[in-house]
Amino acid sequence: MxxxxxxxxxxxxxxxxxxxxxxxxxxxxxxxxxxxxxxxxxxxxxxxxxxxxxxxxxxxxxxxxxxxxxxxxxxxxxxxxxxxxxxxxxxxxxxxxxxxxxxxxxxxxxxxxxxxxxxxxxxxxxxxxxxxVPIIPELVRRFGGEVLQLTTATYRNPHHLPDGPVLIIGDGASGRDIAIECRKLQSVILAAGGPRKLFPERLLGKSIWWWLNLAGVLRAPADSWIGRRLKSADAFPDRGNGNTSLAKRGVRLASRLVDASGDEARFADGSSANVRTVIWAVGYRxxxxxxxxxxxxxxxxxxxxxxxxxxxxxxxxxxxxxxxxxxxxxxxxxxxxxxxxxxxxxxxxxxxxxx
Known part of the structure; x- marks a missing residue:
């Protein structure tokens, strides 16, 4: 049986x-x-x-x-x-x-x-x-105990954060959304890993998902030419959270985080910033x-x-x-x-x- x-x-x-x-x-x-x-x-x-x-x-x-x-x-x-x-x-x-x-x-x-x-x-x-399980890189150990560190799994809303600059690491959809809402209360830095491709939210009055579905793009096999391109680009819709929109809202866009010490974050372009909160938004495992x-x-x-x-x-x-x-x-x-x-x-x- x-x-x-x-x-x-x-x-x-x-x-x-x-x-x-x-x-x-x-x-x-x-x-x-x-x-x-x-x-x-x-x-x-x-x-x-x-x-x-x-x-x-x-x-x-x-x-x-x-x-x-x-x-x-x-x-x-x-x-x-x-x-x-x-x-x-x-x-x-x-x-x-x-x-x-x-x-x-x-x-x-x-x-x-x-x-x-x-x-x-x-x-x-x-x-x-x-x-x-949120991915937490080894750099988490470089920040001092005075810095509150969260992930997209433990962050709830900006009202729960202490006063002071917020550093969000990872410019995916969640990282960008969190950056926008945190900026309403605090100064915000968004650190990206590299160029991020976004596609328009709507095209000719219809959702971009409607067009992608109609064209069969979303059903393309993972190992096909289209599938490999989509996977490599990892693009998502620009729902008012593109780089230009973020900059207009006062979000500072930074390059990749490469090091930290105490409350200081250091970026790949040689710049740095003192932060009070770090939110890791670099994906899951x-x-x-x-x-x-x-x-x-x-x-x-x-x-x-x-x-x-x-x-x-x-x-x-x-x-x-x-x-x-x-x-x-x-x-x-x-x-x-x-x-x-x-x-x-x-x-x-x-x-x-x-x-």
């Missing part, structure tokens, strides 16, 4: 996988560490809005209520996820943090949760997302320490897969950045990627049952 599919993570990727498993009539359970569905979004900084407008921020089978052209905030999307799970009666077990996943001698998997419970499964879909399955990760702890299929039989992924294409890291890509993975998983089960 086959055991239920175990889906780890009840974010957009895990719920999308649940939708297709439910649609196929498969037995499954979704586990999540949070107390509520959507807590991973509620834990982000207060002013966070999604990368894409509502029309491109939906999961299969349920529209996002509201203006299709505007960007939902973190709480709206968290509520959408809760509504989604309830609408399709998805079996989610909250408060279940996976501490360890191993593969047994018979090929099945056993997950041990932080509360000591265990569950066995013949197939596992890892849907833990690509934003797990995976926490794969719980995945104790040989062949599931490489020697650096990176999840191993090809388009979401692990070399380990019965192990799958959904929601990995560039899992299949640029859309894979966006809400709009969760559904298509989940549909493909669930089809492969169930297809393999049917083949095994027919033997």
């Amino acid at each position: 086959q055991q239920p599919v175990l889906v780890i993570g009840a974010g957009q990727a895990g719920l999308a996988a649940g939708f297709y498993l439910r649609k196929a009539g498969a037995s499954f359970v979704i586990v999540d560490a949070g107390r509520r569905i959507g807590d991973s979004w509620r834990a982000r900084y207060d002013s966070l809005t999604l990368f894409t407008p509502r029309q491109f921020s939906t999961l299969p089978g349920l529209e996002f209520i509201g203006n299709r052209e505007l960007y939902p905030d973190r709480d709206e999307f968290a509520e959408y996820l809760e509504t989604y799970a309830a609408r399709f009666s998805l079996p989610v077990r909250l408060g279940h943090l996976v501490a360890r996943l191993v593969q047994l001698d018979d090929g099945a998997f056993e997950a041990t949760f932080q509360n000591g419970e265990t569950i066995k499964a013949d197939d596992v879909i890892v849907a833990t997302g690509g934003f797990q 995976d926490d794969s320490s719980w995945l104790q399955v040989p062949g599931g990760t490489d020697q650096n702890g990176t999840f191993l897969h090809r388009e979401g299929v692990s070399p380990v039989k019965g192990l799958y992924f959904v929601g990995r950045p560039w899992q299949r294409n640029r859309a894979s890291a966006l809400i709009m890509g969760a559904g298509p990627d989940a549909e493909q993975i669930v089809a492969q998983l169930l297809g393999r089960r049917q083949e095994a049952a027919a033997r």
Whole structure:
């Protein structure tokens, strides 16, 4: 008798996988560490809005209520996820943090949760997302104790910061958004790693995402010419946070941070600045320490897969950045990627049952 599919993570990727498993009539359970569905979004900084407008921020089978052209905030999307799970009666077990996943001698998997419970499964879909542990470079040790240091995971809003200059390291979408809101109360320096490419938010009256989706750019395979160009550029929409806009708002744009001492930050162009707060916004890394399955990760702890299929039989992924294409890291890509993975998983089960 086959055991239920175990889906780890009840974010957009895990719920999308649940939708297709439910649609196929498969037995499954979704586990999540949070107390509520959507807590991973509620834990982000207060002013966070999604990368894409509502029309491109939906999961299969349920529209996002509201203006299709505007960007939902973190709480709206968290509520959408809760509504989604309830609408399709998805079996989610909250408060279940996976501490360890191993593969047994018979090929099945056993997950041990932080509360000591265990569950066995013949197939596992890892849907833990690509934003797990903030990257904190070694330079963090160079600043003195008088400097408050935060990450995009621990920063909430500018009202919680002490008086004094704020240095934000990393000029991605989050770094730029945080720089703009902090500038309302403090002087702000934004340190970039190199030239940043932004594309227009709208073109001929329509969202740039509409055009990219229409042209098929977002569905281009990761190893295609277009995919490689997109990955290299790592561009995102200019929503009023381009370099010119930042400068007009009084944000000082600095070159790459190369050293620090006490409260002094030193940059690649030879300039320096004294700061009171540092916010690290240089990206995230995976926490794969719980995945104790040989062949599931490489020697650096990176999840191993090809388009979401692990070399380990019965192990799958959904929601990995560039899992299949640029859309894979966006809400709009969760559904298509989940549909493909669930089809492969169930297809393999049917083949095994027919033997």
